[in-house]
Amino acid sequence: MYIVIVGAGDIGTPLIEMATHGGNEVVVVEKNASKAETAANEFDCLVINDDATSKEVLEDAGVDRADALISTTDHDATNIMVCLLGKELAVPDIVSVVHNPEHMGIFRRIGVNTMENPQRLIAEYLYRGVKRPSVVDFMRVGEEAEVFEIRVGQEAPIAGMTMQDATEEGLLAEDVLIVAVEREGEEKPITPRGGTKALPGDTLTVYSGRGATPEVTDVFGHYEDHADEPASIADTSEE
Structure with missing residues (x-):
């Protein structure tokens, strides 16, 4: 691919590294x-x-023949202008x-794919690391839903149960779906079926329509703080 990247700062630099190492x-x-x-010397x-x-300048960069244009500057006004020019140059x-x-x-409205404030996303990730230490990794989907990884505890209510039994007994709500199971000794993640068991020590990839709330994570044996949490960092507006 021919990729034009605007900005070689904290966000742009690792992006440049990945894009160049990917053979683009x-x-x-x-x-x-x-x-x-610095970018010229390193990449x-x-x-x-x-x-x-x-x-x-964008024409000099070959934007008119580029497959993709990615704007990573610290200023939204700059990014908007770059995107508008990118649209004009098709x-x-x-x-x-x-x-x-x-x-x-x-x-x-411009029709641009966006990545919201990465600093705020990092802050939310760090906050989650303290508030929900059982969640190995997570990704927000829409306003509330999340996909996250979590390990099954030894005394977890779901431990030793099949997916079908856990659903029938109400441990897995309608908006909760286990999409992958990583198990020691297995080379590849297991795609769970109704008869697949969740064993202690398994790392599960879970989709939850309401996010990784305590009510959801309790099922996997992690009884964490149920106190009311502040609004998601990523969902609050900057002053």
Whole structure:
């Protein structure tokens, strides 16, 4: 793929690394001279030290023939302008970071795929690490739903039960679905069926329509704090 990445900062740099190591043809546009020089020295890609809000600069970067344009700057106004120019130049796939949740609607109206404020997502991840230590990893889906990984405890209500029995006994609610089972000794994750058992020590990938609430995680043997939690960090608006 031919990918144009705008910004070589904290977000752009690891993206450049992944894109170049993935064998893509990458062009980076970075306004800051020092960051541009660092990217040019570290990665096998063309780096343009200029302002990406200029149509001419993006044309120099080959945006008009790019497969994707990704804007990662710290300023939503810059990202919006880059995306608008990308649309004008008919880039097939345009993705942008969005720092202020209030601006999400603007990006959607433009028709851009978005990644909400990564700093806030990191903060939520760290908070979860303290509040829900049983959750190994998680990803938000929509407003409330989450996909998360969790280990089955020795004394978990679901331990030793089949998926069908756990559902019939009400341990797995209608909005909870176990989509994969990782088990010691198995080379690949198990795709669970009705007769698949959840054994102590298994790591389960779980979809929950209401998120990884204590009521959901209790089923897997992790009896954590049931106190009311503040609104999700990722769902609150910046001041």
